[in-house]
Amino acid sequence: MTMPDFFVTLQRKIHRVLATSLKTRIMKELTKERFSLPFLLLTVLFCVCLIIANLVEIKTVSLGIVTVTAGMAVFPISYIINDCLVEVYGFRKARLVIWLGFFMNLLVTLLLQLAIILPGSEAWTAQDAMVTIFGNVPRILAASFLAFICGSIANAWVMSRMKVKSGGKHFSARAIISTLWGEGVDSIIFFPIAFAGILPLGDIIELIIAQALLKTLYEILILPVTIRVVKRLKRIESLDTYDSDITFSLW
Numbered sequence: 206m207t208m209p210d211f212f213v214t215l216q217r218k219i220h221r222v223l224a225t226s227l228k229t230r231i232m233k234e235l236t237k238e239r240f241s242l243p244f245l246l247l248t249v250l251f252c253v254c255l256i257i258a259n260l261v262e263i264k265t266v267s268l269g270i271v272t273v274t275a276g277m278a279v280f281p282i283s284y285i286i287n288d289c290l291v292e293v294y295g296f297r298k299a300r301l302v303i304w305l306g307f308f309m310n311l312l313v314t315l316l317l318q319l320a321i322i323l324p325g326s327e328a329w330t331a332q333d334a335m336v337t338i339f340g341n342v343p344r345i346l347a348a349s350f351l352a353f354i355c356g357s358i359a360n361a362w363v364m365s366r367m368k369v370k371s372g373g374k375h376f377s378a379r380a381i382i383s384t385l386w387g388e389g390v391d392s393i394i395f396f397p398i399a400f401a402g403i404l405p406l407g408d409i410i411e412l413i414i415a416q417a418l419l420k421t422l423y424e425i426l427i428l429p430v431t432i433r434v435v436k437r438l439k440r441i442e443s444l445d446t447y448d449s450d451i452t453f454s455l456w
Contacts (some may be wrong), residue, residue, distance in 0.1 A: 211451045218261070226275075233428075241442060243438055243441055243442060244290075244294060244298070244442075247286055247289060247290060247302070248305060249304050250282075250286060251283055251286045251287070251290075251302050251305075251306050252281065252302075252305060252306045252310075254282045254283045254286070255280070255283050255306045255309070255310050255353070256309065256310050256313050257276075257279050257347065258276040258279040258280035258368060259276065259285070259310060259313075259314075260313075261274075261275040261276050261277035261278075261279065262274050262349075263275075263337075263338055266278075268419075271415050271419070273415070273419060274415065277416070277419060277420060277423070280420070280422045281384075281388075281424060282425040283306070283357070284357070284360055284384050284387055284388065284420070284424065285380075285384075285424060285427060285431050286302075287299055287302075287303070287357055287360050287361055287364075287387070287407065288360070288364055288379075288380045288383060288424075288431060288435075289431065289434055289435050289437045289438060290302055290361075290374065291361045291365050291368070291383075292364065292368065292435050292439075292445075292446075293363040293435060293438045293439055293442060293444055293445065293446065294442075294444065294446055295365070295446035295447075295448050295451075296361055296365040296448045296453060297448075297451060299361045299365075300361060300455075300456070303354065303357045303358060303361065304354075304359075304456065306353075307350065307353060307354055310350070310353075311350065314341075314346060316424060317339045318339075318340070320335075320339075321335060321336055321339060321340055322383065327423065344398070344399060345399050347398065348394065348395045348396075348398035348399040349395060349399075351394055351395075351398070352390075352391045352392070352394040352395035352398075353391065353395055354389045354455070355390050355391070355392070356387045356388060356389075356391025356392075357387060357391075358455055359386050359390040360383045360384060360386060360387025360388075360390075361387075362385075362453055363379075363382060363383040363386045363387070364379055364380070364383035364450045365453070366448075366453075367379040367382065367383065368447060368448070369447055369448060369449050372424065373447065376432065376435065377428055377432065380424060380428060380431060381421060381425060381428070382422050383402050384420070384424040385417065385421045388416065388417040388420040388421055389413075389417045391416075391417075392412070392413040392414075392416045392417045393413055396409045396412050396413050397409060400412075426450075
């Protein structure tokens with residue numbers, strides 16, 4: 206082997222060793238926190254429900270004397286999933302899913318705005334309809350995102366703290382109370398920011414109360430399903446997390 210061939214071979218070996226070392230380090234970082242299949246499925250479902258709820262939020266639905274948005278049929282599911290995540294996996298993993306849902310929803314919103322901005326072809330005749338449905342004003346978007354983060358974190362915090370205080374008992378009461386808190390915080394933030402100066406104060410207060418109570422009622426009606434899901438998750442994962450030694454924060 207000539208001297209140049211020797212250096213070429215040596216260089217290749219060094220590159221191979223460095224590449225293997227770097228790959229090992231990256232894999233260690235990626236596998237530091239392992240996520241089970243049930244957790245991943247709940248995460249995907251959480252994000253999908255959140256995105257769909259915001260997409261159909263523009264439609265109003267009459268329920269007797271009360272008018273609500275179509276998103277109310279989907280959005281409370283995210284709170285139910287939130288309760289399941291906190292009960293089984295703990296506050297920190299629930300918080301991770303909440304932020305993931307936030308950024309996925311933000312990404313969808315930005316991509317929709319990009320689609321609106323792009324010039325349509327001559328055959329495209331539904332631009333006005335698309336703008337009406339997906340062109341939410343920045344004020345509404347800001348209110349929605351802020352309300353979601355604060356409400357979801359509040360729901361997870363209350364659920365986690367009550368679990369530690371009760372020793373894991375009274376799941377039904379904890380789920381209902383945490384949802385009422387979360388939905389209350391969500392509504393108190395969203396409606397004043399979104400509709401102040403547009404709707405009378407009395408109407409805004411009525412919307413806050415109605416949305417929080419109706420979404421909590423949704424939680425109560427579907428509670429038997431939630432209980433079964435939580436029990437099955439605990440059995441599959443062999444896990445029942447108590448957040449007794451963590452720091453509660455937004456991130």
